[in-house]
Amino acid sequence: MELHELTMHQALAAMRRGELTSVELTEAILARIEAVEPKTRAYLTVTAERALEAARQADALRAAGEERPLLGLPIAIKDNLSTRGVETTCASRILEGYVPPFDATVVERLKAAGAVILGKTNMDEFAMGSSTENSAFFPTHNPWDLERVPGGSSGGSAAAVAAGEALAALGTDTGGSVRQPASLCGLVGVRPTYGRCSRYGLIAFASSLDQPGPLTRDVRDAALLMEVMAGHDPRDATTWREPVPDYVAALGEGDLHGLRVGVPKEYFVEGVEAAVEQAVRSAIETLADLGAEIVEVSLPHSETGLPVYYLIAPAEASANLARFDGIRYGYRAEARTLEELYFRTRGEGFGPEVKRRIMLGTYALSAGYYDAYYRKAQQVRTLIRRDFDRAFEQVDVIVGPTSPVTAFRLGERTDDPLQMYLADIFTLSQALAGIPALSLPCGFDEAGLPIGLQIAAPVLREATMFRVAYAYEQATTWHERRPTL
């Protein structure tokens, strides 16, 4: 196996045995980036020198007898997570050239755990999108088929990991932005419980929904990374104080006896590709074979996830993105007065999807429409949460497809925003309910494109979710496939 194909835990074991150094591993990954980056375009910034320096430090620490959870592992970071001294743009012209004076908490935690940061990955501008085509700079290509999208908004992170350009990556999930690209690129992608990981330094899109999450090659790696990322942060008042469990220990032995798996009848609807439905149904049979009890549940408000999300998230975005005014950082337009400066900076600096959502959110919050749109959406959000509360009285986890379709072609959905929004149909309601959910590979379609199985759990029950995912992964080999580039 080539070095760039290793999982984090494989690389860590080899380094701990003294068979591999972080410098060797990092050099191999940087060479891989050089070789395949022209095809995937996963990165906005590669920090090769910094990475090699961090790798040398990791090797020195290990030689001195010190061990850390991620010591020497090369990891990529989505470009909406602040990195001290490294340009952070959210793939937007309005932040071009912005160099944060601080690290996001999750980045700080990765560094403290010994990770080697490779650079910043491409994304849909301000994380608004499902294909990474909304990047203001260039689209990213899916390593499984370069004519297709990697999903989004964490499409650069997903493509980087799938293509061997990083051992793992951080993404962020507001309505599916970690899980959907994980599904389309054949990876494990985790959306943690809202508040499990700190949002400090994550450039805000929708504050009641945003969560950082890992993208990895297998479930063990996801558990390993989550243990480092999760936990209370005094700089984010919305983080949970509950101690972080040992997720790796919770993976278990692959036996699911006594565990109840819920299958919502609303998840197999029109619009789900036949290959996706077949793969997910077959995965559910595998879970039953492993001892799980399969229970049909109902989430009657599933269909409202899309309209609720596309009112609440843009409303929050319209407020959060008010800070981009051309004064303190980023792009500034030429103007004679302060007001003209605001209007022109924002009009020229934001891309089409970002402006569309700012407009939508501004409208939903404006006088006369607030009750009909924003407040109504918040009320239906309560109904979506109640659906999950009720279902989790009967079951331990809920499973279904992550995405109704496999990777679609570049340009196929860019003309119709609603068509693009439909790509997130199965990932929105978990985000609105604040519960954890992950995607992991459960098959391939006729064209050889990966299919993802989504597993959701109650608030703070990531350990249960990982246990089910790990049992399934141990019983299958989907996660061992790598794209040829």
Add this chain to the structure above:
Amino acid sequence: MALTKDEVRHIAALAHLALSDEEIALYQEQLSAILDYAARLQAIDTSDVPPTATVLPLVSVLREDVPTEPLPRDEALANAPDAEANCFFVPPVLPPEKA
């Protein structure tokens, strides 16, 4: 529901966005379609349903008020498109008077 061009211009003004006529026309069409889609929520009975603003069981989070090092001024200004005399520099609030 169909938005008029004037409504779209009004929203753009509220959001402080300078938009071209082409953008106004495009957003008129696209926002109308999205709002049409969102209108299906009106059919759901939400009387007596409280709104969810946050999924967390938090009320008020307090901590000790401990002074820490602030961001140094030069770092705070380092990303500014225009800074002078340790201040962010902006154009005048009122337009220059015509001669």
